[in-house]
Amino acid sequence: MTKATVQSIPFTIEVLRKIAPSRVIDLDGAGHWPALIRELVKQPEQPISVDAIVECAPPDTASAAYDHISIGSHLSLVADINGRVDAALIQKPLLGLRRDQAKVLLRALLNKSRYLIIDVPLGVAPNDPLENGVPNETSWSLVDLSYLPTVRRSLYRDSSGRLHATIIASNADPKKLRAGLPKIGAEFFDEGPTSGAGQLEKVLDRVADQTFELAFIKKNATYKLGQRLINTQGWNTARWLRNRNRSIVTIRATGDKNKDAQGTQVHIRHAAAKEKLRSIPWDFAEHAGEWQCLPVDSDPTKTFIWAERGRVRLPLGEDPEIRLVKQPFGGMAEIGFRGRIETIDLYADELHEISVFPARNPMVCPPSETIESHRGKIASGAEFRRDIPKSGKYNNTQSAFIEEMQNADADICAVHTPRWLGITASTKELFEHCYPIPNTRDQEPYRYDEDVIKHHADVLIDAGAKHIVFSGGDRSHLRIAEVLHDRDESITIDMLWHGSYVQFLEDYNWEMLRHWIEASKAGIVRSIGTVKAGMEQFLESVGVRSGLVLNLITGDVADPPEIDGDELHLGMWISGTTYRKIPHPMLAAIAMTPNTRLHAAGLETRAIDVINFFNINTAEVRKRTLPHDDLLEAIRQTHLTLYVTFSECCPMIPLESLQLGVPCLIGPNSHLFEDNDYLFSRLVVPFPDRADVIAEYIERAFEEREQIVDAYRRYIPGYNKRAQESVRVFLAREEP
Incomplete structure (x- = not known):
């Protein structure tokens, strides 16, 4: 095929x-x-x-x-x-x-x-x-x-x-x-150019013929048979054998809504293999549930599909674009692509379209009144020029950063993306002076406007930065690094990579790592550090200067929180379900553990279904992730945090949770606690896909939570000292 x-x-x-x-x-x-x-x-x-x-x-x-x-x-x-x-x-x-x-x-x-x-x-x-x-x-x-x-x-x-x-x-x-x-099918012929009065008539005749042929074909x-075939098990099996469904985008109308929505509708207006291509015909959508195809009010020549509950699979491409409608009757839409799932709330006071890019992280671009006006903003750079003030040279964020650097007589800083909460928390702990690009969390980091790139380069130069660490390494960060190198080759540029090997599977992460490695070999970037233990050896082996940087949390370790009642309160804080972070084994373990109550955020619809089906007691469970300050407050309302994931670099959640006096169970995928036998044996679950093993660790960690927190309190000063030394070595101007 x-x-x-x-x-x-x-x-x-x-x-x-x-x-x-x-x-x-x-x-x-x-x-x-x-x-x-x-x-x-x-x-x-x-x-x-x-x-x-x-x-x-x-x-x-x-x-x-x-x-x-x-x-x-x-x-x-x-x-x-x-x-x-x-x-x-x-x-x-x-x-x-x-x-x-x-x-x-x-x-x-x-x-x-x-x-x-x-x-x-x-x-x-x-x-x-x-x-x-x-x-x-x-x-x-x-x-x-x-x-x-x-x-x-x-x-x-x-x-x-x-x-x-x-x-x-x-x-x-x-x-x-x-x-x-x-x-x-259709037979296509190449025709020579035509001219004169008969050209329009010829085109119209051709359109009429093709319209008739299409109608005939559909009958x-x-x-x-093709329409029946795409919903058969044989077709699904054949497609999976061919490409493991790599090009299939799955959209579920979950039947859920937020408290303000008047309905649970999911409207799909456009589904294309990549941005700026035409939408595929809806005949090729494999659907289950009550999906309907209707004409668009503003343009009856176009159609859209909608449902209040159901699933549709769309055969698209490597970087597909979906356009959904936000409206007063909008419900929750769950978008799945290549093992990653995001839930999007389609409620809005006024109707407008949003673009969703399932291959990107996050999937949703900033909303606009119409997709056409959104594209206009992209073309003109309006969406990305918000970091350039309308009056004055710099905005408040930029001026404060410049003043901070100059007052401290500092020449080293780190650049991070506010949207990535874990990377932002890590960066602020590791480096004293940090500059956010984009300046606000609501701006997506995938696109950039050249004027904005040059403006951020101006900020960094005027701040006196001579050594810049791009933490995370988004596309816009790489372009700024290139501009800085062109302006002043004496500026030292490093990148700190927060990804792992398995993320080579993710298109955006793989693309960016390749480009940063190429920039390193071209002399634009001095080194690529990593927070994944052992990955520095891999990068060195492919000719890139590297170093391991250990994430850390400073400050005093709190005592375990006192929680009323005899229930075991468990917290699960996930930034979106992916093949790397799957909550279902942990939920099964909770179902196996008596007298528990779950606090959670960042769970997708299937996880909510699992909770409801197995009657897991809950306190407050949210689909959306929590702002960082709210997250820290929520952790203190639990006895244990569950973060038993399948792939990590050096997660911040365990360190933050333990700092708050709440033990955290993790998967066997990072360097955390490997140098402390007791903490390793109590917190690192050896089989992240075995609910029975997770349940055993839950019960033991709850019984020993005071001992675990005491052991962590003794352990963390030495660990933090090593982490701070890893930063010093990484930033060293000469080869260590």
Whole structure:
């Protein structure tokens, strides 16, 4: 399968039904075709054998789907096929061969199969930096495929606008498919330029023809089969085997709302593979629940889908854009993409659209009255010029920072993003002088305007900064670092990375780390520090100067709080459910522990469902995260904090909780307490996905919480001394 529209799948299935094969060869070996063929092409009392020919061994999940797998050269193994197969399927091998090599393979397949089914993208991918729009020896056009004995072909465009072809070829056409198959998809032709009075009429005729063809296609049985197919288990299995649902955005209308909302509606106006592309047709949305498609009041030529409760899955791309409507009847929408989930409140006093980017963190851009006006602000820089005052050279935040640096005669400072609460808390503890970019928490850090970048560079230079640590390393931070380096190469620039290895999976984090490493190798950045123990060794091994910086919390350790009653009060404070921070094993452990009451914030809808279904006693549970001061106050209302996550660098929550006299259970994924046997044995849960083990640690930590806090009080001075020394070494002007 390719990224072509879903119609290519039912078309191929209908072809296979007409062929009624008993033996099929799949040259992709991805494992999706066997499931579809056995479910949708099966013939009464006639088993279908689906074999694979691949050059490399496929994953076990794919191998199990085939009756037999041959591994080796495609051309050699095709030549060795005994007899003739009824159908051969090929796509992926064509993309890795030169056209002359691929044509030899296609001819061999035609001689060994009654029908050859080819699925291939045409031309080059739009905006592909690797191809730059220039055809190469592995790209295809319809002219390149014209030599084939074509029975029928169908052309489609994927969500990026790229054209795909599904071609049925046969030397003899024994099933007479040329006459027996309906035409589906579209046939595209390149026409020369037209001019004169007849040009408009010709365009209108073409639009009318395409409108009629689209209406005809939608009435066709093959198209209707596609609509049924996308909601079947076979389709879901095939899609998962193909790409692990990497391009699928899931949106749930949860049925929840805030206290001011008049309804629970979720309106989706637009869903595109990337920003500025057209929305996919809603026919390709896989939905469960009462989703309806209605025309937009302001433009009846456009439609939107909405529901009060239900789930919809949208096949999009690497950096998709969704547009949702905020309104008085707006409810809660849960957005899921690549293991990360965010819940968005769609209530607003007045109706307006918001853009949601599921691949980014956070997903929501600043709202605007309409998406068009939002784009206008982006284009003009208005949304990001808020840090440039309308009068005077600097705003209050910038002037206060400059004054602070000058009064202290300081030349070292750290830059952080206020939106990232954990990184902000860490940065303020580690470094004496800190400057927020953007200046406020409500501004998103992903985009930047060049004037704003230069303005922040002015602030740092006027403050007298000669050594700057960019803590977190957002895209805007890297651009400021480049501007500073261009202006004054004597300024020392470091970056402190708060990510882990598993975040290589996250597009934005992977992109930024790569760019910072490239900047380091280019001499713009002196070093990249890390708060993940051991990662400094990895960075050094790839040629980047690095150092480990230990997070710390200073101040006196409080005594455990006194809480009335005999219940065990547990706190769970999560900044959003992701594959790295999953609350469900901890919730199961709470359900196993008698006489407990949960305080929580940052939980998504499924976690709330788990709490309700298992009747877990709660105090106050919020979907939204708490402001930092409110969080510290909430922690003091509990006996224990649960933060047993699957991946961390050096989390701040355990340190903050213990500083407040509340023991905190954590997962085995950071350096915390590894140098103290007692604290490690009481606080670090060895199996974060075993609720029974978490429950044991809960009961023991509650019984020993005073001893744990006392042990932490003795431990933390030495740890903080090492942490402060790690900062000194990291900032050292010379090699340590």
